[in-house]
Amino acid sequence: MTVKRLLGAVGIDRFGLFHKRQQLLWLIPVLLLLCGGQARALTVVGLHSAELEVAQLETEPTPQQTLDGLAQVLVKLSGRRDVASSEGYRGILEQAPMLLSQYRFRPKENGALLELKYDAPALDRLLSEAGIRGPGTQRPAVLLWLAVDDSGRLDYAPPDHPALLALERRARQRGLPLQQPLLDLQDQVALPPQALRELSDAAVREASARYRPDAILMGWVFAEGGVWHSRFNLLAQGESRTLAPDGDLAAQMAEAADSAADLLLLGGAPRQAFSYRPRGLVLDIEGVDSQSAYLQLISLLRGTEGVSAVFPERFSQGRLQLRVQLETSVARLQQTLELEPRLQEIPQFGSAQPGDTGLLQYRWSGLGEAAQ
Template sequence: MKRFPLYTLLLTLLCGGSAMAAEVRDLYEAEVPVADQQGEARQEAMRAGLAEVLVRVTGYSAVAQDPALADLLDNASRYIQQYRYRALTPAPVTDPAAPPPTLALWMSFDANTINQALRSRGQPVWGSARPLLLVWLAVESGNERRLVAAAESVSHQALELAARRRGLPLRLPLLDLEDQARVTAADVWGGFAEPVMAASARYQPQAVLIGRLYHDRQGGWHGRWTLRVGDEAMNWDSSGTTPDAVLALGVEGSADALAMRFSQIVDPERGSVLSLRVDDVRTLADYARLLSYLDALSGVTAVQVTEVGPQTVTCRLTLEMGAGAVARTIGLGSTLATVAGSAPLPPGELPLELRYRLLP
């Protein structure tokens, strides 16, 4: 299976029919501050870097504490493809007894080996095509409540940093005249879904996070969060000593919830076959693009063309997980679109057939 083993969260936005997904790169890279270039510090950094990658690839924040993965972390250097040191820009010294690090270790891990190790241990693997998360954030300051726009660097940076740690594509609304005509701070603060979702449509997200941030008289900060994915809504609260800490917990909760929906666990007892009929395959270039896409699709182990007709190709996909998980992954991209009127996945019935059309 092909992977994209790069990650500074450089995003290639993929415009689908009704939503926007993103190809997340650099999933298997990490950078960790180190005190020096000695072997002990390097081994500790490699372990921390692999833990960061495992959280990002599985989608679960506690995966590094799983006893089943202890051997991976103990032997982190085995999964390294390359590493190098980078000098950090000196920061102001606030504690002379513990000066900030001036050196970082950058690491690139082997994607295929890590994926195989996770799957052999029954752990989920979340592919590089991920849902775009749009964040509507209302902040209460004194008696005023206001919305946070993408141009506001402080809040945006805190959200973006948390999203980078989890491999989650994220954006804030522009809050231009069009947004202002559709939604107000009161709508977001009150959790009124209808105007918020209507205003979200122009950004084509696959998930919308509605957040309310405020602080109490003791100086603590609190957040109330609602994540909407399709017709589903999930709610939770978070608290912290700083706004950045609370914002990070909003992103963390979203990443955990989205991972439950989109990451895939291999079940050897339930390997299945999926028949896929694809329309609008008009040229040899279209044919080659389709097969290349299917071959690289997360969860697919083999692709066999069973029929070629006028502008239609039927393929048999051998899967290493349920057909529903693979269908959701297809829905994240911009290569195939579901044909209207396609039958839903019948549970437990094999072979399955789904109909799509190849997008330009």
């Protein structure tokens, strides 16, 4: 699935001032690639951002646009399409102007795209106070197999097919990460498009094993009498659910994505069933202010003796938070990192010994970046 960059190299804050946003630009695709390749669940970025199609470029968003963008974000954060019925929802919307931290207009054919970003700490605090809970940033990965039968020709949906675009769009609006199969020779042999028309659970499970998804959404879209129809099977939680959405093509794809999101992001009580947060020591590192610094740091930690896995969790204003899984002791890791001149440990306060709290704090000096 194509990942849109939510903010350009230059952004505008709510006061109309220009600011460089290159840190966010390079980090978004890097995080997705790193997390998608190591864990079954995916870390979803951009949950505090929204996109609106607008008629033309403007100098600043209107109050209604700021409100609409926040409403979009609340759906993503909560995972609920009916979040508007929650107590406290209106009170959060009323603070939309205060919560807006950045915006950017981008020209596009027949209009413009307005990209909005809202203050994550303030918004998360308001959601917590309102009792609105969500599934978190790590969410179940859904592998999508989609075939299209158009005028008797059955094949996998091409990247620009309206059905695929509509499915991806609605999944993004719900904060549900969709993965596309490679559709290489191995996939084509294991799962020909005909198997999707037959909605063969066994065949799709076998073909999907190489991707290790949390859930599988398989479907086929076909034209009959000039009208689009679709059928889907959702394989999740050890069950198979058949979906037969109604409406026009866009509505059918939205309903398929919504059905998957309702099950996987909410899943009944308790609401946090799909909060995939890996365990491990947390490293909080300041001074990570460039792509070069980020890549050097990740490479360093993954090559450190005793480190079995590194999961990026959060990045904000040059501060990167990682969760590190160890095959050694915290004390041994600290001793190893003491030998790295680019990392300077920040001592903990009080009587706690380093590592007792499950958190280590460092400052990245950036030494050696200029040489690369």
